[in-house]
Amino acid sequence: MTPRRRPLDRQQIIDATLELADSQGLAAVSMRTIAGRLGVTPMALYRHVTDKRELLDGLVERLLLELPIPDRELPWEQRLRELAVGLRLIASRHPDVFLLLFARPAFTPAAVRPRDAVYDALRDAGIAEELVPRAERLLSTLVLGYAASEAGGRFSADESVRAGEEFEWAQELVFEQIRRLS
Amino acid sequence: MTPRRRPLDRQQIIDATLELADSQGLAAVSMRTIAGRLGVTPMALYRHVTDKRELLDGLVERLLLELPIPDRELPWEQRLRELAVGLRLIASRHPDVFLLLFARPAFTPAAVRPRDAVYDALRDAGIAEELVPRAERLLSTLVLGYAASEAGGRFSADESVRAGEEFEWAQELVFEQIRRLS
DNA sequence: ACCTGAACACCGTTCAAGT
């Protein structure tokens, strides 16, 4: 047996798991198949992740880290649009894992950056400070809902073709109301 | 062994599965535990459901059948509010199974009744016929998103306390836009 | 420190057999 160059680490395991989930589906993800991909026995994984559940948590965190945060100098509408586009792109790249977002709390470290970016945009839009968190939850729930519907297959194939355009229509309706609240 | 009174049927299996998912979580649902609850061997289930995936599909259908359809004589806003309340109630009763809604197509038989009810309400609100389907998808995605966030634990415990009120706030914003489109 | 072998208590599903 050729010895492994780098010893195993958590990041490698998460990367391998994401690749597997994207190519074969979440159902194909097992500690044993992940280990197989890494050329290691299943038990070797347990030195780096506490168990499978915690590994899936790490996967979701990783997804959120892929989201680019727009430049603060841009107009607030554009920043919100770019965040939404980024999230929908993540959903299309990682459809199975994306659905796990609903089952994980939105206040993990990786979730803080996107949320703060939305807070900033809403403040720059001029809405009252006490409305900022609920407006953020409206926007994040809306984009997550559309992205999950599309990624999970709730919308028909025909609807999915237009889902981007349709989400943007819904988004503009909400922007309209945000301007009204300002 | 005492002989089973009624022979097993699909409905019994789905009921037992839903009970199990609600009380022990979706992770505890296995063909073997379901069979155990019904006093039968796992293999007996396969005469009535084709496999586990198809059984979970049946579970989601069953959830949608729980949704009461409001009286057509009521004002359109009230009908939409009642549908939303009903769906959020289903989510709170069956949090684990509810998340599966995003992964199942929205055009199954059981999904037709609630969607038609929303179509009717939107038409009565007076919005243009070609906007009806996308407005329905906006509303259903919004309510599904809020309900799933709450049921799945995306919102913090503190947020969940207010989630009902907060969803209604978001819903009224959308109603405002629907009136504007009319 | 990092990985393995063997083992335990589970899975979904098929197939031939029983009544």
Add this chain to the structure above:
DNA sequence: ACCTGAACACCGTTCAAGT
């Protein structure tokens, strides 16, 4: 027609052992 027994190819995870 409806259910079972035995079997197959899997799971997650623990623990003692190897290097």
